[in-house]
Amino acid sequence: MNWHDVIGHEDVIAELKTIMKQGRMPHAVLFIGSEGIGKQLVARIMAASLFCEKQNGTPCGECFSCRQFFSNQHPDFFSLSPEGNSIKIEQIRQLQGEISLSPYLADKRIVIIDKAELMTVQSANSLLKTLEEPQGDVIFILLAHSRQSLLDTILSRCQVFNFQPLKVSVLAQALLSKGIDKDKVDILARLSDGSIGKALELWEKNGLQLRKQAIEVLDCIDLDDIWRVSTALSELERNRLLEVLEYLSMLWRDMLVLHEECNGELIYNIDMKEILNNKSDAWSTRRLLAALQLLSKVRMSLKSNANARLAMESFLLKLRDL
Ligand SMILES: [Zn+2]
Incomplete structure (x- = not known):
């Protein structure tokens, strides 16, 4: 898994790489974009890059950190997603407990919160406390489908990256490379609102x-x-x-x-x-x-x-x- 596996979003990736290379990584970033557009993939590659021992803005795929990460065993990586229809305060509290300890392997811990818009108000306020008192060794990557769905207080703590819908031609090309029939790719690309995830779901x-x-x-x-x-x-x-x-x-x-x-x-x-x-x-x-x-x-x-x-x-x- 590497940057070239991401379809589109070249501008976001370029900016993230620059920030990482210059060591200017903020404590919290927020990726905004529709479902299935590639936020999760970019977030994971970014996390892998930040953990990678070579530290050059891209995961080498070979070092111990990379191998741990890509086998889903990196002890300093956390991924949170909704349980049922919401991200509950108990989930946030448990996470806070886990990240309060020192990192095991890396010099930092990384947390991805998927569908952050589904945090309850209590969850969001609880997370806010952590974001307001950033510890040097935790980086939060929040994923959400729209800016409006989040509390302003959360937004103000994050550096925001916008994921634009993919162009029909880019999507069609990507679907073609996944072996989908030529006569179907154009229509799938058009029906999926610029989201590769949605296009594949339609197909499947x-x-x-x-x-x-x-x-x-x-x-x-x-x-x-x-x-x-x-x-x-x-x-x-x-x-x-x-x-x-x-x-x-x-x-x-x-x-x-x-x-x-x-x-x-x-x-x-x-x-x-x-x-x-x-x-x-x-x-x-x-x-x-x-x-x-x-x-x-x-x-x-x-x-x-x-x-x-x-x-x-x-x-x-x-x-x-x-
Ligand atoms: Zn590596």
């Missing part, structure tokens, strides 16, 4: 199959269709159903873009441009906007555990009458 979970189910919604006209499609959708696991609805919102958003006669290059579902264009008579801008509103309501009710079958039936019936 057969996300394109879910999109097919979303497309069926567009053609629901008579009651038989509505009955058949709502049955099929309600048989999906709840999270999968919500994913189908996310695809549906992307399809409608694409249709809105096509109505504006904008450059079709901007649409997510580039492989469906013609199909979507053919449906544009049935889907006016007014109907699309109303449909998107309806969709956001049904998503909310599904998230609060509404009966999927009833919710889908009523959604499709209302949709037909828009």
Whole structure:
């Protein structure tokens, strides 16, 4: 594992390398960027570089520190992630206990806190105490999907690095190099909002199959269709159903873009441009906007555990009458 394994983010990596080489590493850094974009990988390579005995801004992969780190056995490395839906104060307290001791192997300890936005307020305030009284030998790397999701007091203690979404062409190239079919890479890259993790997840979970189910919604006209499609959708696991609805919102958003006669290059579902264009008579801008509103309501009710079958039936019936 090394810097060349990271896809994109060249500017962030260059800055981190400079900081490390100059020995200006702050006590806390915060990586902001969407899920699956590469924050975790960059954080781990940075930790390995800081531990590496050669200290030249990159892990040599051969020294004792590197070998310990890459076999997940480095005693001075800690990684914290949410238990259930949050990072709990007990987790932070346990971590504080562990890092209060001197390092075993290196001259420092490194802590990665993944999904830092899921810290409870108590957890964040407790961590803040540690960040406010930095000890020379602990470096915190916080990962979060957005700046807004963190307390200002935490933000003010961290040097922030922003991870930008990857370009479609960069993502497509990366997917191709992972052996994914050429005819699928472009569409996966577009549907994944610049995140390599999301693109791979789509591929592995057969996300394109879910999109097919979303497309069926567009053609629901008579009651038989509505009955058949709502049955099929309600048989999906709840999270999968919500994913189908996310695809549906992307399809409608694409249709809105096509109505504006904008450059079709901007649409997510580039492989469906013609199909979507053919449906544009049935889907006016007014109907699309109303449909998107309806969709956001049904998503909310599904998230609060509404009966999927009833919710889908009523959604499709209302949709037909828009
Ligand atoms: Zn090394």
